[in-house]
Amino acid sequence: MLNGKKILYSGMQATGTLTLGNYLGALKNWVKLHEEYECLYGVMDLHSLTVRQNAAEFRKNARSLYALYVAAGLDPEKNCIYYQSHVSGHAELGWILSCFTYMGELNRMTQFKDKAAKHADNINAGLYTYPVLMAADILLYQADVVPVGVDQKQHLEITRDIAQRFNALYGDVFTVPEAYIPKAGAKIMSLQDPLKKMSKSDENANATILLLDEKDAVIRKFKRAVTDSGCEVRYAEDKPGVSNLMDIYGCVTGKSYEEIEREFDGRGYGDFKLAVGEAVAQELEPLQKKYREIMEDKSYLDSVISANDEKAAAYAAKTLRKVQKKVGLTEKLRRS
Ligand code: TYM
Numbered sequence: 028m029l030n031g032k033k034i035l036y037s038g039m040q041a042t043g044t045l046t047l048g049n050y051l052g053a054l055k056n057w058v059k060l061h062e063e064y065e066c067l068y069g070v071m072d073l074h075s076l077t078v079r080q081n082a083a084e085f086r087k088n089a090r091s092l093y094a095l096y097v098a099a100g101l102d103p104e105k106n107c108i109y110y111q112s113h114v115s116g117h118a119e120l121g122w123i124l125s126c127f128t129y130m131g132e133l134n135r136m137t138q139f140k141d142k143a144a145k146h147a148d149n150i151n152a153g154l155y156t157y158p159v160l161m162a163a164d165i166l167l168y169q170a171d172v173v174p175v176g177v178d179q180k181q182h183l184e185i186t187r188d189i190a191q192r193f194n195a196l197y198g199d200v201f202t203v204p205e206a207y208i209p210k211a212g213a214k215i216m217s218l219q220d221p222l223k224k225m226s227k228s229d230e231n232a233n234a235t236i237l238l239l240d241e242k243d244a245v246i247r248k249f250k251r252a253v254t255d256s257g258c259e260v261r262y263a264e265d266k267p268g269v270s271n272l273m274d275i276y277g278c279v280t281g282k283s284y285e286e287i288e289r290e291f292d293g294r295g296y297g298d299f300k301l302a303v304g305e306a307v308a309q310e311l312e313p314l315q316k317k318y319r320e321i322m323e324d325k326s327y328l329d330s331v332i333s334a335n336d337e338k339a340a341a342y343a344a345k346t347l348r349k350v351q352k353k354v355g356l357t358e359k360l361r362r363s
Contacts, residue, residue, distance in 0.1 A: 036170035038069030048225035051212035052176030098318035116343035249304030260291035
């Protein structure tokens with residue numbers, strides 16, 4: 028508990044710009060959570076280093092991610108939004124936890140296997156221990172709840188296992204967190220291959236809607252979206268393309284599958300795809316406008332970043348000190 032509320036923690040990698048999947052599966056759902064929880068959101072820049080980055084671009088992307096959080100409606104006065112790399116406790120706790128994580132567990136991580144296949148020339152140790160750093164992010168703040176999309180579920184499970192193992196040895200040090208996966212939007216699929224997750228690293232630009240895509244691009248990509256045989260707008264397992272578009276449309280408009288089916292009854296895929304494109308473009312427009320304003324206001328952004336960095340560091344220090352003590356690391360002596 029913090030300030031009388033349960034603690035919620037989440038974050039995103041600071042690589043490239045966000046996709047509609049990141050937005051609908053995570054960010055859009057975060058905006059109101061501060062009413063119920065004490066919320067912390069990280070710009071996960073240390074995790075991004077597992078893939079080679081151009082330093083100048085990377086710095087820009089991290090700042091841009093921070094601005095997108097705020098533009099999407101996360102109020103930095105009500106949520107602690109900070110850079111992961113500005114709080115050294117993440118790396119320090121990550122090391123300690125790596126000594127409580129088995130290679131057998133890490134070998135089972137499907138995201139590692141996928142990423143290793145994609146980056147065969149750079150299968151570095153950070154990619155392998157990525158879930159341990161993620162566990163450290165969450166456990167450092169004693170989070171009760173972690174809102175994420177479906178693809179992060181396995182990482183949440185290993186986080187729980189590490190926490191329980193540590194607690195069994197040292198007493199109740201960590202809160203064991205629960206994943207919070209939204210009912211709709213938790214897995215937005217590629218527009219070009221609806222059996223694959225929408226991802227920023229997709230080589231086909233038409234597969235992914237980026238949050239900063241212009242209206243024309245959004246509509247064009249939806250018009251080109253792969254649909255299924257037949258022409259009926261219906262949510263069904265054998266219609267992954269149409270079902271994915273229905274998910275997106277439902278998340279953006281708040282309409283149920285039945286309502287969407289009724290709305291497009293007898294109208295065919297062309298009409299439907301255009302409507303989805305327009306609804307998404309309309310949703311993104313105010314966010315993009317706000318984003319541009321925030322990016323231009325350097326002093327505002329700098330001031331909220333530094334205030335929140337300090338807040339996060341203060342929360343983190345408490346847990347880190349407790350863990351160091353429990354495992355028997357000696358306290359630094361102060362010179363008198
Ligand atoms: P990342 O940056 O890949 O994704 C950020 C969030 O977006 C969700 N997401 C999706 N949801 C629905 N459909 C999609 N196509 C889609 N693609 C991505 C993800 O599930 C995630 O919630 N390891 C994390 C970042 C991280 C983190 C943490 C998260 C580091 N430490 C601690 C929570 C708590 C990641 O790579 O997310």
